[in-house]
Amino acid sequence: MKFEEIVGHQALKQQLIDTIRHNRVSHSQLFYGPEGNGALALAIAYAQYLLCENPSERDSCGTCSSCKQMASFNYPDLHFVYPIAKQGKSTSKVFSTDFLSDWKQMVQKDLYFSIYGWLEALGVQNKQAQIGVDESAQMLRKLQLKSYSGKHKVMILWMPERMNASASNKLLKLLEEPPQKTLFIFVSEDPDSLLKTITSRCQKVFIPKFTFNETHAFLQREENLESGPAQVIARMADGNLAQAKRLAEKAETYSDYAKLFSHWVRSCFTADLKQIIGWAEECGKFDREKIKHFLSFCSQTFRDSLNIHYKTLEDFNQIFQEVNFELSKFAPFVHVGNTPRILQDLDVAAYDIGRNANPKIVLTDLSLNMARHLRIKP
Numbered sequence: 001m002k003f004e005e006i007v008g009h010q011a012l013k014q015q016l017i018d019t020i021r022h023n024r025v026s027h028s029q030l031f032y033g034p035e036g037n038g039a040l041a042l043a044i045a046y047a048q049y050l051l052c053e054n055p056s057e058r059d060s061c062g063t064c065s066s067c068k069q070m071a072s073f074n075y076p077d078l079h080f081v082y083p084i085a086k087q088g089k090s091t092s093k094v095f096s097t098d099f100l101s102d103w104k105q106m107v108q109k110d111l112y113f114s115i116y117g118w119l120e121a122l123g124v125q126n127k128q129a130q131i132g133v134d135e136s137a138q139m140l141r142k143l144q145l146k147s148y149s150g151k152h153k154v155m156i157l158w159m160p161e162r163m164n165a166s167a168s169n170k171l172l173k174l175l176e177e178p179p180q181k182t183l184f185i186f187v188s189e190d191p192d193s194l195l196k197t198i199t200s201r202c203q204k205v206f207i208p209k210f211t212f213n214e215t216h217a218f219l220q221r222e223e224n225l226e227s228g229p230a231q232v233i234a235r236m237a238d239g240n241l242a243q244a245k246r247l248a249e250k251a252e253t254y255s256d257y258a259k260l261f262s263h264w265v266r267s268c269f270t271a272d273l274k275q276i277i278g279w280a281e282e283c284g285k286f287d288r289e290k291i292k293h294f295l296s297f298c299s300q301t302f303r304d305s306l307n308i309h310y311k312t313l314e315d316f317n318q319i320f321q322e323v324n325f326e327l328s329k330f331a332p333f334v335h336v337g338n339t340p341r342i343l344q345d346l347d348v349a350a351y352d353i354g355r356n357a358n359p360k361i362v363l364t365d366l367s368l369n370m371a372r373h374l375r376i377k378p
């Protein structure tokens with residue numbers, strides 16, 4: 001994987017390249033930051049640059065035999081360790097390498113996937129996935145072998161926070177006396193839960209979330225969204241590209257949501273009980289995931305409406321214009337005096353829906369509260 005395949009992070013990419021160009025590659029590194037920040041992709045691009053036979057000042061060449069092997073994940077000195085779960089009732093030991101073809105497919109398909117996406121791909125999303133002690137023992141064996149290429153051996157550990165205590169302790173021994181020319185890259189979302197004795201041995205590289213513009217451009221270019229829906233999703237995803245992709249899969253429903261939202265707040269304004277109940281019946285027919293998704297869309301719309309007071313309207317929700325709902329006219333009714341209560345009620349409703357409460361009752365209650373909140377004067 002070349003750096004250029006990864007969205008944004010321009011300065012950071014150059015910083016990583018410079019450490020290699022100036023021979024300052026520390027043998028254990030910790031890439032850390034929030035979910036969906038592209039850290040795993042950056043770790044792979046970093047390894048590829050390090051091993052490339054003909055790198056430029058800005059990226060690996062992508063055409064040498066080493067880059068080609070890296071691209072197909074067949075480079076013999078590149079190893080991955082990631083959380084896995086036993087499938088079925090098997091009692092035999094399992095290793096990351098047992099799931100290597102799933103892993104390759106996942107990384108080739110999506111550079112920004114989350115642990116949930118990974119477990120979903122394995123079909124074990126309801127299981128506790130971890131990195132066990134046997135895995136550390138196997139790592140030790142692999143790294144003691146001579147490097148095939150004569151260059152670095154690279155071990156990328158994704159989500160090391162899923163290591164149990166005995167696995168961590170065994171790994172620590174490896175870090176204390178690393179085999180020659182070995183590079184460990186830990187890619188973590190929660191470095192505070194790693195052993196301090198491990199993190200203190202690592203050079204730390206913080207990978208921030210993506211900016212709004214990076215997320216917006218990504219959604220237009222790679223998910224083929226129009227600018228309007230891409231803006232809504234980019235705000236909801238808040239720099240997490242794994243989340244942005246999940247939301248984008250449901251993007252076609254957004255104009256329906258905009259319609260439902262406008263219908264809803266109009267009936268709340270007039271406190272028209274018949275309309276409200278009709279609306280609750282209509283939304284109550286969706287499956288629970290969809291209701292929760294719609295409620296999070298509503299929260300975002302309220303937050304955006306509040307922000308209109310402080311921001312220009314240029315990058316605002318075009319999808320509402322398509323359903324003839326003027327958010328700029330609605331916005332004055334959303335202010336600091338009622339927004340916290342509105343958002344709290346939406347959260348509670350989403351929670352109740354997730355806990356199997358009757359959707360029609362939850363949504364009717366929510367609407368009656370909303371009718372009160374919207375009448376509060378700024």
Ligand SMILES: [Zn+2]
Nearest residue numbers: 052061064067
């Ligand atoms: Zn190359």
